Amino acid sequence: MTKVQKNVLGENLENCSNNPLTGWYRDGCCNTDENDHGIHTVCAKVNNEFLEWCKEAGNDLITPHPEFGFPGLKDGDSWCVCAGWYAKAVEAGKGCPIFLKKTHEKTLKLIPIEVLKKFAIDLS
Known part of the structure; x- marks a missing residue:
């Protein structure tokens, strides 16, 4: 991606998680x-x-699906x-708790700020 993506606060989008490795990409x-x-844009x-x-x-995020690069989630994971x-x-x-600085601005089309x-959990 060449274009810098923005978060819901209008700032540069921050990384959500590398362990487990998340994101549409x-x-x-x-x-x-x-x-x-699916608009995978909320860093929770x-x-x-x-x-x-x-x-x-009907949205099982617990069971691993390695064929889709999905490790299965547990309490405390960011995704x-x-x-x-x-x-x-x-x-x-x-x-559940979310990170606004890591949540993509496209989320605002579905959920008000x-x-x-x-x-x-990242507002000071």
Whole structure:
């Protein structure tokens, strides 16, 4: 990618996680493009409550799928989750902590900044 991607605060997008290696491009960053129909743009610090809710709702983020480069997530991992799924989790009262500086600006098309700030763990 040549264009610098921006976060929800309008700043340069920061790296989300290299262990496990996350992102639409598996580059550690919540970058996206028009092919990312899931909009994997929210850098979440997942917890067990969020992971269990996702699995019950039909989005299993716990079970590894090495064929897709997916290690399976555990409590405390940082991961670029789908903005739509994160929005559903918030509605269900299961939103987990997120990093605004690592969350792509495209997320704002689905989730207002005011909502995101309620879950932010990187605002000083």
